Amino acid sequence: MNKFMSTFSMTYLKKVTSKSFIITTLILMLAVIGLSNIDKIIDFFDHSEDDVIAVAAPPELQDAFIKLYQQTDKEMNFKKTDRAAGKKGIEDEIYKQLIEIKENKGRLNATVYSKDSADIKPVQTILSTLQSSRIAQTLDLSPAELNSLTAPADVSEQLIGSQDKQLDDQQKFINTAIVYIGLFLIFMVSLNYASQIATEIAMEKSSRVIEMIVTSVSPVNHLMAKISAILAVALTQMLAVGLTIVASIYLLDLGDVLKSFDVTIGPETTSIIIYTVIFLLLGLMMNVSVSAIIGALTNRVEDIAQAVMPVTFINLAAFYIAIFNLSTPDNMLVKVTSYIPLFTPMVMLLRKLSVHTSDFEMMIGIVISIVTVILALLLAARIYKGSVFSYGKGLINNFRQALKMK
Numbered sequence: 001m002n003k004f005m006s007t008f009s010m011t012y013l014k015k016v017t018s019k020s021f022i023i024t025t026l027i028l029m030l031a032v033i034g035l036s037n038i039d040k041i042i043d044f045f046d047h048s049e050d051d052v053i054a055v056a057a058p059p060e061l062q063d064a065f066i067k068l069y070q071q072t073d074k075e076m077n078f079k080k081t082d083r084a085a086g087k088k089g090i091e092d093e094i095y096k097q098l099i100e101i102k103e104n105k106g107r108l109n110a111t112v113y114s115k116d117s118a119d120i121k122p123v124q125t126i127l128s129t130l131q132s133s134r135i136a137q138t139l140d141l142s143p144a145e146l147n148s149l150t151a152p153a154d155v156s157e158q159l160i161g162s163q164d165k166q167l168d169d170q171q172k173f174i175n176t177a178i179v180y181i182g183l184f185l186i187f188m189v190s191l192n193y194a195s196q197i198a199t200e201i202a203m204e205k206s207s208r209v210i211e212m213i214v215t216s217v218s219p220v221n222h223l224m225a226k227i228s229a230i231l232a233v234a235l236t237q238m239l240a241v242g243l244t245i246v247a248s249i250y251l252l253d254l255g256d257v258l259k260s261f262d263v264t265i266g267p268e269t270t271s272i273i274i275y276t277v278i279f280l281l282l283g284l285m286m287n288v289s290v291s292a293i294i295g296a297l298t299n300r301v302e303d304i305a306q307a308v309m310p311v312t313f314i315n316l317a318a319f320y321i322a323i324f325n326l327s328t329p330d331n332m333l334v335k336v337t338s339y340i341p342l343f344t345p346m347v348m349l350l351r352k353l354s355v356h357t358s359d360f361e362m363m364i365g366i367v368i369s370i371v372t373v374i375l376a377l378l379l380a381a382r383i384y385k386g387s388v389f390s391y392g393k394g395l396i397n398n399f400r401q402a403l404k405m406k
Helices: 002-016 019-036 038-045 059-072 083-091 121-138 143-150 169-206 209-213 219-251 254-260 267-297 301-307 309-323 332-337 341-351 359-387 395-404
Strands: 052-056 077-081 097-104 107-114
Touching: 002 019, 002 219, 019 219, 052 059, 052 083, 059 077, 059 097, 059 121, 077 083, 083 097, 083 107, 107 121, 169 219, 169 267, 169 301, 169 309, 169 341, 219 267, 219 359, 267 301, 267 309, 267 341, 267 359, 301 309, 309 332, 309 341, 332 341, 341 359
Parallel strands: 052 077, 052 097
Antiparallel strands: 097 107
């Protein structure tokens, strides 16, 4: 146990104190802090609250239009003026826009003047509401009758089937965004640390350091300590980022920022976040274990990039299957590949977006991943033990020789 901890602590400390680890972790933490203050950053660069919109219209129309508009946008600044002064103000960049409102036979029409292309939809909406209100007054309609007249028809959606999960479009968008981020994390984190463990093992073999190490530590003990250390390094980085997110929610108003974008965390979203964390850890362990086998079969560090290419291609395939089927998580390709071990962490996470995917199926994916990790670790230990003193050429030849060694 002491020898295991010696190898573990040496590898762990070397990795967490490296410049690449520190810089990468700091960048991720700063990105979270930047996201927490995105509203302040936008306000710093966006001076739209300083823009003034001039309104040229008869006095009663000016007051009614401005009052109605400010009910939807309280921060908008208006200036009452006439057509000539308003157009000159735009030329002198005093006003952002000039809205000229006229009335013709009871109907309102407006012309929007500006130097750049203007969004006329808000003006059209406000003007339509104002016109309806004026027409209602001429017809002597009460506010309740006007609301009843202009109220939109109610349309609801109901899914037919055994599933009771019914999500609105906003919740679906949030869940899809979380899965999208989760897929990127699984892909990037897994490949990064998988490459590190393969390089670490191959470097010891190529420098013949392993020949001295195994005189005091068993190869299996040494390998497991290496894998555990790499996993601990990855968890340390994820923990640092996770704590930054928690601190940002409670100290830097990240929660308020999310609320300002109407981002709410419901039970289904919470479930997706939990599964994302689970499959991120399982995907990391799976790729690290498989890459440890490749590192044990590689004798030169220069060959690592080529040796881990199959693992990279498999992860790319799983990633592309998931990304290109974000809107169709129920198709047959997704269902089949979600049960293929190296594809499971990413593709099974995608299936969580479907209301037809039960928790039982998700548990099957977790079990498949756990079994794959255990088998990969056992095979890695067997291969590493048999390939310590093997310096042949080619992964296949080294694999055969490693299995023959006792």
